[in-house]
Amino acid sequence: MNKKATVYRMVTPDHLCPWGIKAKDLLKRNGYDVEDHHLESQQANEAYKKKHGYDETPQIFIEDKNIGGYDALREHLGKGPDPKTGETYQPVLAVFAVAFLMALSTNWMEQGLLSVIRTLELFIAFSMCILGVLKLQDLLSFATGFVQYDLIAQRYVPYAYVYAIVEAGAGILMIAGIAAWIVAPAALLVSTVGAISVFKAVYIEKRDLKCSCVGGGSNVPLGFISLTENLMMMAMAVWMMAKEV
Template sequence: MTVSPITDSNARTATLYRMAMPGHLCPFGLKSKSMLERKGYKVDDHLLTSRAEIDAFKAEHDVATTPQAFIGGDRVGGYTDLKAHFGYQVLGKGDTTYRPVIAIFAATALLAVAIVLNLYDGFPLLTWAKWFFAASMVVLAIQKLQDVEGFVNGFLGYDVLARRYVPYGYAYPFAELYAGVGMAALIGTGSPLVWLVAPVAIFIGSIGAFSVVKAVYVDKRELTCACVGGGSNVPLGVISLSENVIMVLMGVWMLGTWAAG
């Protein structure tokens, strides 16, 4: 099976071999084709429709996986190799990124904008901040609850209370969800029920902030944060500290508002 890219004097060309079996259409093959086309390549698209074709292709080109892309007759590789070839960021094992928390905070900030515009006259900035913080806590809790075991594995790497009492690690995502939903329910109400919610946020936020400061700024350890759930590649540091400080401030803020009212 030889690679013979099509020729077109008016377009750059590439050849792609990808799996398209009756029971499985490889998503990486589709993404590779789309990327090549977006980059202006005319793709000579070869579908490998049986296990025998796939095995023969791998043996001929001495590769372990498909898809495989060729540009100008030279093999670039699979989807990740294509991303690197075109200059996109490719995270390797051990690499860290803030992308997950940026996505979460951007989404919750916009959600808070929508809530404030719909429910209030004008745009009270402090009210927006309360909704933003409450929504962020809920979404971060959801991230943890998707894989509690994975979260706890990461959490035990730095949380001082969970290290002494492991069940606290399992309770933490539920406590964060409780505090976030409770705060959202009580925003602007002045209800004494705030005493059932705010102390929880202050407690878990204070322990969390102390743990981050100790691990990162005192012990100088380089860890990943469990703030967005198990298997996170978000570095432990300012984002994690901010999450915990926000919980403390929200709790104190709500107690202060209730006392003032």
């Protein structure tokens, strides 16, 4: 006989409570038959909470015992709290993983085989493009984080916008292999300053900062990953210039 659970959650034409959906899904994946009760207006939701003395919905019951909200359900099932805050490298790892797979597939399409050098070129260029787009989607937020550690941006804030444009633009032109003597020096300049800035802030001053490499407002800690981004840009710039000699 399956275990029984009941969920009271807000479901209106204008709002579907995401925690209610996640609670229902979690219960089903853990073998519960779910009796799903909809609170079909804001007024009904507030009335339900007031009547029973709850401060939130959804409210979950297992075998008629009140468990509480979604976080309480996760704890009850031994899942731990739903990760919402705290430092994470997931955004950067996602960028690098997707960029690497794009590089492999593009290299295969171009040559019908996998060249280590070409794959690395494309990987760095695609990474720069993706990271540039993440910064460009909210330049104000990116600049707010960037000025906390970049040596040039601290003295001239508009440089933060220049950095994002140079990173994305250099990546695009590097993929095509054009304008090397314009693109490479610009990328080398901004990445060198970036590397020095990160090294100074993290390893000399020991400051605990968030990285703006994936745009503003991220929980990626400033450190090795940020330094790696700049070192990759430096290496690609030097390589482009060396190929042109």
